[in-house]
Amino acid sequence: MRPLIGITSYAEEVRMGVWTEDAAVVPLAYVRAVEHAGGRPLVVPPAQDGVEETLDALHGVIFSGGGDLDPGLYDAAPHGETDPPKPWRDQAEMRMLEAALARDMPVLAICRGSQLLNVARGGDLVQHLPEVVGDEKHRHEPGAFSDHSVQVAQDSRLGGLLGEHAPVKSHHHQGMGMIGRGLREVAWAEDGVVEGLEDPEKRFALGVLWHPEEGEDFALFKGLVEEAERYREERT
Numbered sequence: 001m002r003p004l005i006g007i008t009s010y011a012e013e014v015r016m017g018v019w020t021e022d023a024a025v026v027p028l029a030y031v032r033a034v035e036h037a038g039g040r041p042l043v044v045p046p047a048q049d050g051v052e053e054t055l056d057a058l059h060g061v062i063f064s065g066g067g068d069l070d071p072g073l074y075d076a077a078p079h080g081e082t083d084p085p086k087p088w089r090d091q092a093e094m095r096m097l098e099a100a101l102a103r104d105m106p107v108l109a110i111c112r113g114s115q116l117l118n119v120a121r122g123g124d125l126v127q128h129l130p131e132v133v134g135d136e137k138h139r140h141e142p143g144a145f146s147d148h149s150v151q152v153a154q155d156s157r158l159g160g161l162l163g164e165h166a167p168v169k170s171h172h173h174q175g176m177g178m179i180g181r182g183l184r185e186v187a188w189a190e191d192g193v194v195e196g197l198e199d200p201e202k203r204f205a206l207g208v209l210w211h212p213e214e215g216e217d218f219a220l221f222k223g224l225v226e227e228a229e230r231y232r233e234e235r236t
Contacts, residue, residue: 026064038222046093063114098120117207128174146170153184
C-alpha cells in the first residue's frame with residue numbers, strides 16, 4: 001500500500017458546466033506529482049472539526065497554494081494588494097498544520113502553505129514584495145509562472161534533495177518577513193527573497209515559496225513520500 005498524502009484544497013467559487021458553485025478543489029498538478037513520487041493523493045477539504053481524525057488516516061500532508069493569508073493572523077492591517085481573507089480556509093489549515101507538526105508528520109508546504117508555516121510559528125509576511133524588491137519578477141504575469149533560480153543551503157534537508165541551485169516556477173507577490181520560531185532560511189532568490197524554510201528539529205517540515213508541482217523535478221515530492229513511508233512504518 002502506498003503512503004497516503006493529504007493535499008489541502010482551495011475553497012473557491014468555480015464554474016462547472018452551467019453551474020457556479022462553492023467548491024473544494026486542487027490543481028491536478030499536485031495530484032500527479034504525488035502519484036509520480038509513489039504516493040496515494042487524497043484531497044482534503046477545509047473543515048473546522050475532525051482534524052485529528054483526518055490525520056489518523058494520513059501519512060503526510062501537502063499544504064497547497066492559493067490566495068493570501070488574512071493579515072490578522074500576524075497582527076497586521078491588510079495592504080491594498082492583499083486578497084480578501086478566507087477565514088474558513090485559514091483557520092482550518094492552521095489547525096491541521098499545527099496538529100501535523102505536533103505529531104511530527106511529514107509536511108511539505110507550498111507557496112501559500114510556506115507562508116502559513118511561517119505565520120504558524122509566529123513569523124509574519126511582506127504583503128507586497130514589489131515595494132521591497134522593486135519589480136514583479138516573482139509574479140510577472142497573472143496566470144503564468146515566473147521562471148527563476150534559487151540558491152539552496154547545502155547543509156539543509158532541502159539542499160540534500162535539490163542541490164546547491166535549482167530552477168523554480170513562482171507566482172507570488174508576498175514573501176517572508178520575520179522568520180518564525182524554530183524555522184531556518186534555506187533557499188533564496190537572486191534578489192535575496194527567502195524562498196525556502198525548514199524546521200531542522202522535525203523529520204520533514206519544508207516550506208517553499210515556489211510551485212514544485214509545476215516543474216519537471218519531483219524530488220521534493222519523492223522526499224515527502226519516502227519520509228511518509230517511514231512515518232507509517234513507525235506508527236504501525
